[in-house]
Structure formats: structure tokens, C-alpha cells
Amino acid sequence: MEFPYLSGAGLYRSEISEYRNLKQSPMRTVTEYEIELFCDDYRYGIVDDVRVPYRRGTVLIAKPGSRRCSRFHFSCYYLHLTVTDPELRAALDALPVCLTVTDEDAYIALFRRISALFPEADDRAPLEMTGLLLLLLARLTGEKDLRGERALPQVRQDVIATARTVINERYAEDLSLHTLAEEVHLNPTYFHRVFRAACGMTPLAYLTEVRISHAKFLLRNTDRSVTEIAGQCGFSSYNYFCTVFRKATGLSPSTFRNRANRVYDGER
Structure with missing residues (x-):
């Protein structure tokens, strides 16, 4: 298995970003997997012409090649991943754009730990970070399999x-x-x-x-x-x-x- 490469991680706050004076971000093409856990309510984004709500307890999974923009302002934990392994890519591609998670606190802890490890030079950090990324993927796949009321339905x-x-x-x-x-x-x-x-x-x-x-x-x-x-x-x-x-x-x-x-x- 080829492990995923983490190119970015942290807590994003649009009100202090380069877009702080805008109401909406420019439409752009996603170049790697973008996984975001939202910290507040009442905003939304557009992913491939579908409106996606940004609410506490929801995770967005944007895939390479998608077109997206966001309505400001909001905050979220984020991970940017380059994935080359075919099985991991297939698992990520099978996930819906947005999921409601069952244990928000557990996801927050995962995102925070991965973000804390991201800039570290400690030799053990990459190994732990890879393990946490795989754990996150397993959790998201489990959420998808639950379906029912937990996965946000897609609609034209x-x-x-x-x-x-x-x-x-x-x-x-x-x-x-x-x-x-x-x-x-x-x-x-x-x-x-x-x-x-x-x-x-x-x-x-x-x-x-x-x-x-x-x-x-x-x-x-x-x-x-x-x-x-x-x-x-x-x-x-x-x-x-x-x-x-x-x-x-x-x-x-x-x-x-x-x-x-x-x-x-x-x-x-």
C-alpha cells in the first residue's frame, strides 16, 4: 500500500483569511482530496453544482477534479491529501460529498492530533500521522455504510x-x-x-x-x-x-x- 501524503492541515477561519472581505470564495478546481470538519452553522458551499450545507458535525470530502466555492464566513478543521494508492483512492471516491458524523468529538480529536503532527520534524510523527489518516478514512467509510439518516442525501x-x-x-x-x-x-x-x-x-x-x-x-x-x-x-x-x-x-x-x-x- 502507498500511504497518503498530507500537504496541509489545521484550523481554517475565513474571517481572517485572504478572503475576509469577500462574501464568497472564487470558484476553483480541486487538485487533491480536501476533507473538512465544520465548526459552525448556517453557511454552505457549492461542489460540482450541488449546494452543500456547512454545519457542525458534518464532514465534506471534495475530490480531485471537482469544482467548488464557499459562502463566507465559516471555520473548519481541514486536511489536504494526495493519494496515489488505487484502493485508498477508490475508498475516498466512494464517499459522498458530505456526511453527518456520529461522534463529533472523536473527529475533532483526530483532526487536531493530525494537525499537531503535520509540521513536526520528529521521526515518529509521519508514522503516527499515517496511522491516524487511515483511522479517519476507516471512520468515514463506516459513516457511509451506516447511511439511513446519517448520510446527507444528494438531490438535483x-x-x-x-x-x-x-x-x-x-x-x-x-x-x-x-x-x-x-x-x-x-x-x-x-x-x-x-x-x-x-x-x-x-x-x-x-x-x-x-x-x-x-x-x-x-x-x-x-x-x-x-x-x-x-x-x-x-x-x-x-x-x-x-x-x-x-x-x-x-x-x-x-x-x-x-x-x-x-x-x-x-x-x-
């Missing part, structure tokens, strides 16, 4: 795009999970899984985000009553709208409007 981007378009255009309607699933011809349970895997949130959470965004616009730019805005943004009642709005922003709709108006008057 046009399915997700259709669902998002329906939500963006019909947010004022009474949209349920079942209705959205029917629009893309998927079982509701499966649709819920693939949407969350692709977008980092559930379909109904995305719907709520869109509704709140439109409500903010109307509160800032119109004199319509809060009750009117609630109905026009798809909320079933004034009280429900106020509850959801406060949860999302920390403010009541009226307080949000008053503060927005003060800022506007001050800037004018």
Missing part, C-alpha cells in the same frame, strides 16, 4: 431551485410541507430531508425566513397596519405574526418599524 439542484421559487413567489399563501412536496413531486418526508441537506434549514424555516424578510420591507417602507402586513406575508393571525417576528428579530413589529423610521429620519 433544479428540484431545490423549484421549491425555493415556489416559496419566494407564493409565500403569502397557506403553504404546507405537503403542498411544497407536491410541487416537486417528492414524498413529504424525503423532500424535508433533501431540502434541509441542500439549504441548511427545513422548508418551513425557509418559508418563515422569506415571510419575515418581506414583512421587514413593508414595515420600513409602507404605512400599512401590522395586521395587514401579517396577512399579506402569509401569517394566519396578528398574534402569531408578532410571536414569530419577535423570535426572529428580538423586536415586536411595531418596535422594529419605529426604530427603522428613526434611523431613516436621522440619515435624511
Whole structure:
């Protein structure tokens, strides 16, 4: 067996990187295996035209030849590997782009130990590092074999795009999970899984985000009553709208409007 060669390892923080002033990294071609364990939530990347969520407890495996970019900002542990052994390459190539791991702490310990060994000149370091890399590969293969709920499902981007378009255009309607699933011809349970895997949130959470965004616009730019805005943004009642709005922003709709108006008057 030819052992993998580690060309890079450590903790990456995009907010202090060369891309700190950008919202997204440039699209690039992957030249070696890139394995990343994410430390935070709410960001995503694009790998071969598929949106991949960056969430705690997920590992991304980007293969040579893939095209990828990332939405900032996020942090992750990373390993860059050159692999020439045919069996190891086959094992890595068989892994999905993104996996949910069963024991995040164990993976963090592995990534940290490999990263600590990477720059060392100690003669024993390469041997231990190789052993840890093989252990990591074995763990990832085990995660893949578990499948079920643990592996993030792959789905065509046009399915997700259709669902998002329906939500963006019909947010004022009474949209349920079942209705959205029917629009893309998927079982509701499966649709819920693939949407969350692709977008980092559930379909109904995305719907709520869109509704709140439109409500903010109307509160800032119109004199319509809060009750009117609630109905026009798809909320079933004034009280429900106020509850959801406060949860999302920390403010009541009226307080949000008053503060927005003060800022506007001050800037004018």
C-alpha cells in the first residue's frame, strides 16, 4: 500500500483569511482530496453544482477534479491529501460529498492530533500521522455504510431551485410541507430531508425566513397596519405574526418599524 501524503492541515477561519472581505470564495478546481470538519452553522458551499450545507458535525470530502466555492464566513478543521494508492483512492471516491458524523468529538480529536503532527520534524510523527489518516478514512467509510439518516442525501439542484421559487413567489399563501412536496413531486418526508441537506434549514424555516424578510420591507417602507402586513406575508393571525417576528428579530413589529423610521429620519 502507498500511504497518503498530507500537504496541509489545521484550523481554517475565513474571517481572517485572504478572503475576509469577500462574501464568497472564487470558484476553483480541486487538485487533491480536501476533507473538512465544520465548526459552525448556517453557511454552505457549492461542489460540482450541488449546494452543500456547512454545519457542525458534518464532514465534506471534495475530490480531485471537482469544482467548488464557499459562502463566507465559516471555520473548519481541514486536511489536504494526495493519494496515489488505487484502493485508498477508490475508498475516498466512494464517499459522498458530505456526511453527518456520529461522534463529533472523536473527529475533532483526530483532526487536531493530525494537525499537531503535520509540521513536526520528529521521526515518529509521519508514522503516527499515517496511522491516524487511515483511522479517519476507516471512520468515514463506516459513516457511509451506516447511511439511513446519517448520510446527507444528494438531490438535483433544479428540484431545490423549484421549491425555493415556489416559496419566494407564493409565500403569502397557506403553504404546507405537503403542498411544497407536491410541487416537486417528492414524498413529504424525503423532500424535508433533501431540502434541509441542500439549504441548511427545513422548508418551513425557509418559508418563515422569506415571510419575515418581506414583512421587514413593508414595515420600513409602507404605512400599512401590522395586521395587514401579517396577512399579506402569509401569517394566519396578528398574534402569531408578532410571536414569530419577535423570535426572529428580538423586536415586536411595531418596535422594529419605529426604530427603522428613526434611523431613516436621522440619515435624511
